[in-house]
Structure formats: structure tokens, C-alpha cells
Amino acid sequence: MKPPAPYLPSPSPALSQADQEALTDLYVRGTPANTLRAYERDLLYVTAWKQARFDAALDWPEAEAIALAFILDHARDLNDAAPEDRAPQAAEALISQGLRKSLACPAPSTLDRRIASWLAFHRMKNLASPFDAPQVKQARAKARRAAARPSAPKSQHPITRDVLEQLLATCRGSRRDCRDRAILMLGWASGGRRRSEITALMREDVSLKEFGEKSLVWISLLETKTTQKGETPRLVLKGRAAQALVHWIEVGQITDGALFRPVSKADRVLKRRLSPDAIYQIVRHRLKLAGLPEGFASPHGLRSGFLTQAALDGAPIQAAMRLSLHRSMAQAQKYYDDVDIAENPAADLLG
Structure with a gap:
């Protein structure tokens, strides 16, 4: 048909x-x-x-x-x-x-x-x-x-900082490794980006004006699931995450067009953009290289992991939401509620 x-x-x-x-x-x-x-x-x-x-x-x-x-x-x-x-x-x-x-x-x-x-x-x-x-x-x-059924989490486990470090350790020196490191760091550190948001990024959406002096990279998201055309939220990358993205831009010679692209078996950067499914395959591949179980996490684990780590570190939920771009406090609160109460910083108020 x-x-x-x-x-x-x-x-x-x-x-x-x-x-x-x-x-x-x-x-x-x-x-x-x-x-x-x-x-x-x-x-x-x-x-x-x-x-x-x-x-x-x-x-x-x-x-x-x-x-x-x-x-x-x-x-x-x-x-x-x-x-x-x-x-x-x-x-x-x-x-x-x-x-x-x-x-x-x-x-x-x-x-x-x-x-x-x-x-x-x-x-x-x-x-x-x-x-x-x-x-x-x-x-x-x-x-x-x-037909109601218990809602299943989009990612079995959140990719918290310790899990992310295990994935990053599998990224060594090839162009593919540089790209994957930049994707994982940007996807996590910019607030937990969705697959479609990562692959939609263009080189023109990334500003390096403050990288040399302040090690800051600014990213403009033209459209997301929770924002509309014209709103264009600006997100910031700092430290290692900013360095990883700049390194990929230099190694991949990305001067314009799609920010994240396929890399051939010969380690040559192609011109077309990655598909959202490619982000799933990258996360799956890095999980396997890190020795984690099959199906341990999905790309949504970058998003849930960012918010879970923010809760573990005691970051105010409003600050985390400014990066994650959640509109619903109740939705973001779920990740904070999932943190084991023994890990809740409020439990240590008395010392």
C-alpha cells in the first residue's frame, strides 16, 4: 500500500x-x-x-x-x-x-x-x-x-556518573572513539539529552567563543520535545565535556553541517548525520565493551542518570531542570524520588 x-x-x-x-x-x-x-x-x-x-x-x-x-x-x-x-x-x-x-x-x-x-x-x-x-x-x-499496565522505565538502569566513567573508559584514540566520547559526555552533561536532540545538532548550534578563556561551550537546541520553534534554549558544557566536544570537532574536521556523523570502518568521518537509532547502537556497544550486562541501559539512561546523579549530589531540582528542560516538576521529581533514601543528602544534615 x-x-x-x-x-x-x-x-x-x-x-x-x-x-x-x-x-x-x-x-x-x-x-x-x-x-x-x-x-x-x-x-x-x-x-x-x-x-x-x-x-x-x-x-x-x-x-x-x-x-x-x-x-x-x-x-x-x-x-x-x-x-x-x-x-x-x-x-x-x-x-x-x-x-x-x-x-x-x-x-x-x-x-x-x-x-x-x-x-x-x-x-x-x-x-x-x-x-x-x-x-x-x-x-x-x-x-x-x-488495558492498563505498569509503566516500564525507558532505561533499565540510569547511567549515573560511575557508569558513565566505565563507558568513557572504552573510548580510546580513534575518530569513532572521539565521537562516541563527545556524544556520551554531551548527552549526559548538558542535562540528559534525547537521541533526536543529539542527532539534530548542527555545527552552527555550537558556540566556542568562550572555550579558550573559560572552557565553556554553548549549545542551542532549536527544537525539543518540551520546547517549540523560536524558544531555542541555550545549554552549557563545561570542563571535560566541553573538551571532548571540541576535540571531536577538531578531529572530525566539522566546520558546518551535522555535528555528529557516521565514521567508516576505515575511521573516516562521513558527511551525513547520524540517525537516532545510531545513538542506541553506540550506547549498546559501549555497554558491551565495558563488560556490563546485555540490556543494562538504553540512551534514555543518559537522561535519567543525569537527574539521578543530580539528586545524589544534592543539586536543587530546579537547577537540574534548567538543563534537562523538564517542564513538569512531577516528572523530574520521579528521578529524585528513586534515589535510595540512605543516599539522600538530607539524611546527613545532623552529621
């Missing part, structure tokens, strides 16, 4: 061609790139699901019965469904297309995201959504509760 184009606002007879183009441009500029990609994936999924389930294309607006069937199909385990049940047959078709992994009940968050995208498509067309109907809304709430 050919992937459908991402949904944008439908043409309106009340708008001129120029106004319609301006509206479309506004949607593109005002929607994060990750959200646009998610919209495209979700549209592909719901289109394929309705085709497999009802042998029909999507309708605009979609019928309430279709919305209800979508919720029911994704709120139960289909492995034990009756042979004549159309739901597992549709799921098998989606699996064959690589759009679904198994017949097991998907995570509630996955269902929520796909419904949210479907809702957004209706809004873009200025149409009422079937998911706003009382019975459909109630079924969605019941499905979320019925």
Missing part, C-alpha cells in the same frame, strides 16, 4: 489560493517535525486497518461504528479470538504489512496516540470527530483502564 500524504488543512472555498497556501504553511511550521511524522505513520495505519477490517477507505467524517470497532479491536488480545472474528484477520493483514507487531493487545498509549491523530485529521478538515461521541468516549476510557 502506498503511504498516504500527511494530512493538512482541507481546501476551503472561502479562502483564496494564496490564503490556502499560507494556512498549509502555517500548519507545517507550527507542528513539530516528530508530530508530522507520527501523523503520517498513524494515517497509514488507520487507512490499512479499515481496508483490512471493512474493505473500505476512510470516510470524512468517519462513522461512530467504525471508531467504536477500532477501539474494540485494539483493546483486547486477539490471539484467542474466534476464527470467524474479523478483528484478528485484520490484525494479521497489518502484521504482514509491517504495521503491527503481534495479535497481543497494544499499549494504551499507542491506542491513545492513533486516536489523537485521527481526531487531528478531522479537525484539519473542519469536521466533527466520531471519537467525541459519548459512547465512543466512554468505550475509549474503559479500554484505557482495562
Whole structure:
């Protein structure tokens, strides 16, 4: 099946061609790139699901019965469904297309995201959504509760300072080692950056004006999960982390373009940017070289490790959040709460 184009606002007879183009441009500029990609994936999924389930294309607006069937199909385990049940047959078709992994009940968050995208498509067309109907809304709430499962941590273990040092010890003298050292240090010391934030960095986002005098490197994040275009938070790297990044820039001869790039087997720096998955592979490789167990941590361990270490060192949570860019105090507080109470600096107040 050919992937459908991402949904944008439908043409309106009340708008001129120029106004319609301006509206479309506004949607593109005002929607994060990750959200646009998610919209495209979700549209592909719901289109394929309705085709497999009802042998029909999507309708605009979609019928309430279709919305209800979508919720029911994704709120139960289909492995034990009756042979004549159309739901597992549709799921098998989606699996064959690589759009679904198994017949097991998907995570509630996955269902929520796909419904949210479907809702957004209706809004873009200025149409009422079937998911706003009382019975459909109630079924969605019941499905979320019925499929609730304990949330699994994104990284089994936080990469605290001692773990980070073990990973850095595996980075020796090659260009690949220099790059990986810079990625690990920047990803950790700048507040625990996400994979997409690391790989999106450009050389132009890094300022070395204060490196010679103060050993400071300033980094501009043009867009993150918790900030929007135009906000451009500035983060600072100091000491070893700043030195590691500058060393990579010099060794890799990065004068412009992508900051972090693939390195060939011949230890030659290529021109294209690393993918977010490459950060996962780098962390996995360094964990293995350090002799740590398979699956010990993931790239998110850099983020959770930074906040956990901040808690262990007694850094105020507000100071840590200025670097991590968490908007929710409650979300950041979870990492502080995970610190063993015996390690809590407040336990030593009396000496």
C-alpha cells in the first residue's frame, strides 16, 4: 500500500489560493517535525486497518461504528479470538504489512496516540470527530483502564556518573572513539539529552567563543520535545565535556553541517548525520565493551542518570531542570524520588 500524504488543512472555498497556501504553511511550521511524522505513520495505519477490517477507505467524517470497532479491536488480545472474528484477520493483514507487531493487545498509549491523530485529521478538515461521541468516549476510557499496565522505565538502569566513567573508559584514540566520547559526555552533561536532540545538532548550534578563556561551550537546541520553534534554549558544557566536544570537532574536521556523523570502518568521518537509532547502537556497544550486562541501559539512561546523579549530589531540582528542560516538576521529581533514601543528602544534615 502506498503511504498516504500527511494530512493538512482541507481546501476551503472561502479562502483564496494564496490564503490556502499560507494556512498549509502555517500548519507545517507550527507542528513539530516528530508530530508530522507520527501523523503520517498513524494515517497509514488507520487507512490499512479499515481496508483490512471493512474493505473500505476512510470516510470524512468517519462513522461512530467504525471508531467504536477500532477501539474494540485494539483493546483486547486477539490471539484467542474466534476464527470467524474479523478483528484478528485484520490484525494479521497489518502484521504482514509491517504495521503491527503481534495479535497481543497494544499499549494504551499507542491506542491513545492513533486516536489523537485521527481526531487531528478531522479537525484539519473542519469536521466533527466520531471519537467525541459519548459512547465512543466512554468505550475509549474503559479500554484505557482495562488495558492498563505498569509503566516500564525507558532505561533499565540510569547511567549515573560511575557508569558513565566505565563507558568513557572504552573510548580510546580513534575518530569513532572521539565521537562516541563527545556524544556520551554531551548527552549526559548538558542535562540528559534525547537521541533526536543529539542527532539534530548542527555545527552552527555550537558556540566556542568562550572555550579558550573559560572552557565553556554553548549549545542551542532549536527544537525539543518540551520546547517549540523560536524558544531555542541555550545549554552549557563545561570542563571535560566541553573538551571532548571540541576535540571531536577538531578531529572530525566539522566546520558546518551535522555535528555528529557516521565514521567508516576505515575511521573516516562521513558527511551525513547520524540517525537516532545510531545513538542506541553506540550506547549498546559501549555497554558491551565495558563488560556490563546485555540490556543494562538504553540512551534514555543518559537522561535519567543525569537527574539521578543530580539528586545524589544534592543539586536543587530546579537547577537540574534548567538543563534537562523538564517542564513538569512531577516528572523530574520521579528521578529524585528513586534515589535510595540512605543516599539522600538530607539524611546527613545532623552529621
